[in-house]
Amino acid sequence: MLGAIETGGTKFVCAIGDEKGNIAERIQIPTTEPGETLAKVIAFFQQHRLDALGIGSFGPVDVNRDSQTYGYITSTPKTAWRNYPLIQTLKEAFPVPIGFNTDVNAAALGEITHGAARGLDSCLYITVGTGIGAGAVLQGKLLQGLSHPEMGHILVRRHPDDHYQGKCPFHHDCLEGLAAGPSIEERWGDKVINLADRREVWDLEGYYLAQALMQYILILSPKRIILGGGVMNQKQVFTSIYTYLEDFLNDYVSLPKISDYIVSPGLGNDAGITGSLILAYQAWEEANQ
Ligand code: ADP
Ligand code: ZN
Numbered sequence: 001m002l003g004a005i006e007t008g009g010t011k012f013v014c015a016i017g018d019e020k021g022n023i024a025e026r027i028q029i030p031t032t033e034p035g036e037t038l039a040k041v042i043a044f045f046q047q048h049r050l051d052a053l054g055i056g057s058f059g060p061v062d063v064n065r066d067s068q069t070y071g072y073i074t075s076t077p078k079t080a081w082r083n084y085p086l087i088q089t090l091k092e093a094f095p096v097p098i099g100f101n102t103d104v105n106a107a108a109l110g111e112i113t114h115g116a117a118r119g120l121d122s123c124l125y126i127t128v129g130t131g132i133g134a135g136a137v138l139q140g141k142l143l144q145g146l147s148h149p150e151m152g153h154i155l156v157r158r159h160p161d162d163h164y165q166g167k168c169p170f171h172h173d174c175l176e177g178l179a180a181g182p183s184i185e186e187r188w189g190d191k192v193i194n195l196a197d198r199r200e201v202w203d204l205e206g207y208y209l210a211q212a213l214m215q216y217i218l219i220l221s222p223k224r225i226i227l228g229g230g231v232m233n234q235k236q237v238f239t240s241i242y243t244y245l246e247d248f249l250n251d252y253v254s255l256p257k258i259s260d261y262i263v264s265p266g267l268g269n270d271a272g273i274t275g276s277l278i279l280a281y282q283a284w285e286e287a288n289q
Contacts, residue, residue, distance in 0.1 A: 002284070003050045003094075004276035005041060006103060007057040007086070009078060009130055012037060013273050014044050019281035021114040021267075021274040033080045034089075042093045052287070054099040054280030056106025056272045057086060059133075063101055063148050071100055077169055097287040099279030102148045103127075103272050105135035107228065107265070110275030112137045115266030117224045124222040125271065126151070128209065128237075129229035132176040136220055143220070152176040156211045159204055162187075179208040181231050196234060205231070206240020213241065213262065214248045217255070228265040238262065 006013040008031060015026040029040045045053070059076065062069045071087025087100050101109075108125035117123035117137075126134040132152030136143040143149060153174045164187040168177030177183055184192050188201055195201045213225060231237065242258045255261050265271045 001048055001051050002277050002280040003045050003048065003053040004273050004280055005053070005055045005057075005090075006106065006272040006276055007031070007055065008103065009058055012041055014041055015273050015277065016045075016048050017277045019278055021110070021270075021277060023270070023273065023277075026273070031078075034084050038086075038089050042090070045094060050094055050096050052097045052099070052280040052284035053090060053094055054106070054276040054278065054283065055086070055090070056101055056103040056276040056279065059102050059148070060150065061086070061100070061102060061148070063144060064146070071098075097280075097283035099276075099281075099283035101142060101279055102133065102135060104133040105142050105144075105148060106273075106275030106279055107271035108135035108137050108226075108275065109142060109278050110267055110271040110273075111226050111265055113278055114274055115271055116226050116263050118266070120223045122221075122223045123226060124216055124220060124224075125226045125228065125265070126212075126216075127229035128180065128227065128231040130181055132180050132212075132229075134216065136216075136222060138220060138222070151212070151216060152180070154212060154215060156208050159207055162204060175208060175212050179205055179212075181229075184231065192231060192234070199236075202234060202236045202240050205234075205237050206244050209237065210241045210244030210248055213245055217249070217253065221253075225262045226265050226271075227262060228269075228271060232264065238264075 004015045010031055012029040015023045017023040027044055060074045062072045073081045073084045073086055111117050111125050112123045121140045122138045124136045134151035156175050166173030166177030167183040168174045181192055188195055267274050
């Protein structure tokens, strides 16, 4: 029996399931302060006899197993969670193998195993929501170096007509600062949902996301790109991305048909939790080989 947790800034999703991505039971717990949130998470899993646990977490997190602070949430803007020992706390409650990675890495793993990139050995999963983040699988493995990549914070070229200052607390006008949900709302002064019919909003969004995708394609050359997160519910962003990306790339690299290459998640909102089940399975396999 595998347990999975997808931690987010607004909610924790906890599930029981198997490595095929079948979910037998799940709950959602609102993200409040860490002690209270984890108490509820632990109470849920104590009803089950777990063989392993997998966690896909909001971050940044320390995923370096040799580090003293492995399993900590590190420099998050959510101050109550800064330097919080997430894995250590769970390990005390559940002495089972624990797999741990970022939420977007978990989603990439879910999508390549059971979703829109099934059958491929590389993909990139990007979320455009409260923040922007991406996880990559290359040659069948999650991309990790010194730490996990932070592809949402790359710099992009500003649109000459865009004078919005940007919302990233660290870099102001990085990609996340210019194109995540909260920055769209601040720039245009309305809820994203109410901006659905404003063409210029989605044109600009596509302009920034296409630049980011161009850089990811040129550096990583993924075989498929999956775009999830709340903002991507606005399907017109895909059209705008396709147009700008073809313009920016200018046929320099040959890609599959763009609408087959840049797609929505095959697992919908379950990419992260499914990938977390796989992280649990991988941890179990490693402990039992
Ligand atoms: P999170 O990033 O916190 O996990 P989401 O991926 O749902 O959560 O992203 C939340 C952001 O997505 C908010 O900024 C919200 O405005 C935006 N959003 C949510 N639903 C939609 C929608 N249907 N259309 C456009 N934007 C949306
Ligand atoms: Zn930033």
